Amino acid sequence: MTRKNQYHHGDLKNALIQAGIEILSREGVNGLSLRKVARRAGVSHAAPYAHFADKQELVAAISTEGYKEIYERVYGAVQRHQGEPLRQLVEAAWAYVEFALNDPDHFKITLSGAVEKEKDYPALVEITQKSFNLVVELVAAAQRAGILRAGPPDLMAVSVWGLVHGFTLLILEDQISHTVLDRYKLKEMLIFSLDQITTVDIDPQAFI
Amino acid sequence: MTRKNQYHHGDLKNALIQAGIEILSREGVNGLSLRKVARRAGVSHAAPYAHFADKQELVAAISTEGYKEIYERVYGAVQRHQGEPLRQLVEAAWAYVEFALNDPDHFKITLSGAVEKEKDYPALVEITQKSFNLVVELVAAAQRAGILRAGPPDLMAVSVWGLVHGFTLLILEDQISHTVLDRYKLKEMLIFSLDQITTVDIDPQAFI
DNA sequence: CTCAAAATTTGACACTGTCAAGATTGTAGC
DNA sequence: GCTACAATCTTGACAGTGTCAAATTTTGAG
Known part of the structure; x- marks a missing residue:
């Protein structure tokens, strides 16, 4: 059986990430400590060092997880409204906002670059680029539909x-x-903002 | 002489804020500690507690200072281009970006709401509202000039x-x-973004 | 000059990130 | 099965942190 690592704990690495996310939403960014994460996962205070070089690396993993969830939510919105570029734009944006409202501290730690720029975390870089590409595609589709003005899609x-x-x-x-x-x-406010950037007038009532 | 507090240090409160800002730009957000701030100001590790209830309050003061500098930069840009609403918009925005690039960590701590929402810091609230009002005026002027679409200026x-x-x-x-x-x-990229939201086409070359 | 209030120091406490050393466990090779 | 080895985890230690209580120094008002 090539199951995941089943040493002492089972899958401590992910348990730590999950514990970190929970502490984050319960106690905020300032409440997040390595030792508390370890305690919540039921291991000793230095156990995390078997899986993360330092705290930054745990934070990077939590960020990666946050990015993945954002991606899935936004991607879901895009899929759900295939062929309706305007609706795609509005609902994708709203999905982004909703995640931030649901889990503010997870959103903040994910997007607020708590990760040092020196070291690079491959998984984080990957999902970052994947997300950016999703936006580019979304924008390009809107441009083709005449909803956004022409211009380099990546700049847009x-x-x-x-x-x-x-x-x-x-x-x-x-x-x-x-x-x-x-x-x-x-x-309503979000749609008003989006309305400024689109070439067509958006009727807020159609989306609320 | 009704000079500022001239007890032991002179004006420790502001010295601490200044020391904090310096540490921030030298060592980043993670390097900012109360004790280091005290050391840099030449006082003992608990001296700050005579002027700040806790670390949050120091951070709030540093944020307030950051906000003030942003306000001044933006206000300066607005003043410098009186009667040219488009130029006002572009240069005000660019002033905002420039401060962020000059002192990234000060900008982040100022705008990234490191301050708990529970307590309110009057000075911070005041400069926040003052800044928002400045943007509203700027936007209203642009609307009158037909550069931005009509609509509630505060929403815009x-x-x-x-x-x-x-x-x-x-x-x-x-x-x-x-x-x-x-x-x-x-x-160029900033102007491209602004161009999306304005009713007129902006010529980047005119601003670079 | 006196004295209370303000400002600062000293010392302590629990907590943090991190590391070195050791103990425990699973796995691969025989 | 046994043995070695690497991965995993614990224990103990260290310097640094935020915070508070108590003692100390300084200031300005009366």
């Missing part, structure tokens, strides 16, 4: 992703004046 | 700020594929 992808990412962060970090927030629903 | 401000903020973070966090980065200058 930066614009669209930037818009959505910035919107998400401003909401998450409570940077938006509450007099604004009280008057609009989040998805 | 969220869109514009979101676009610029997202762009900045994606650059900062190295989230943009390098094959894209190599082909374009940053200001």
Whole structure:
């Protein structure tokens, strides 16, 4: 049986990642410590060092997991609305925002580059590029449909992703004046933002 | 003489904030510790507690300082191009990006909501709102000039700020594929993004 | 000059990331 | 089966951290 490593714990590496994600959503970024992760996984405080060189590497793994979930959510939205480029754009963006709202600290640690640039974590780099390519495809389809203006799709992808990412962060970090927030629903606001960048007028009612 | 507090150190509170900002740009977010800040200011490890209730409060003060500098840079750009709404928009956005590039970790700690939402820090809240209002004015002026579409200026401000903020973070966090980065200058890319949201076509050459 | 308040130091505590040394376990080769 | 070896995990230690209580020093008001 070529099962996964079944030494003492079974599959400690993933258990640690999972424990980290749980602590993250329960206690926030400041509550995340290697020792607490180990405790929650039921191993001694130095056990993680058999699987991660240091804390950064655990964080990188947690980030990778976060990226994967974002990718799946966004990809799901794209698949669900095949042939409707506008709807694809709106729902993909909304999926992104929804993940951030569901698990703010996991989202933050994933996208806020807590990972040092010096070392590179191959799995993280891979899913990062895969995600960017997804956006590029999404954007290219929208361009073909005349919903976004012409231009280099990768540059356009930066614009669209930037818009959505910035919107998400401003909401998450409570940077938006509450007099604004009280008057609009989040998805309405997101659509309003997307509306600025598209060539067609979006009817918010069609998406809420 | 109603000079500032001239007890032992003189003006320790600001010295600590300054020391924190320096450590931040030298050693990054992970290198920032209360004790190191105290050491750099030449006081004992618990001295900061006379001026800050806890580390969060120091971070909040550093964030406030960061926000002030961003405000001044952006406000300066707005003043420098009075009567040229498009130029105002572009240069204000570029000022934002430039601060982030100059002092990435100060920018991150300022905008990445390291501050807990529970407690509120009045000075931070004030400069946050002041900054948002500046964007609203900037956007309203652009709308009057027909450069941005009509619509609630505060909503439009969220869109514009979101676009610029997202762009900045994606650059900062190295989230943009390098094959894209190599082909374009940053200001070019920023203008391309802004171009998507404006009603008029922007000539990048006019700004570089 | 006195004295209380403000500012700072000293010492302690629990917690953290990390490493070295040892103990335990599974696996491969015989 | 046995033996070696590598992977996995524990134990113990170290310096550094945030925070607090107590003692100390300094300041300015009366």
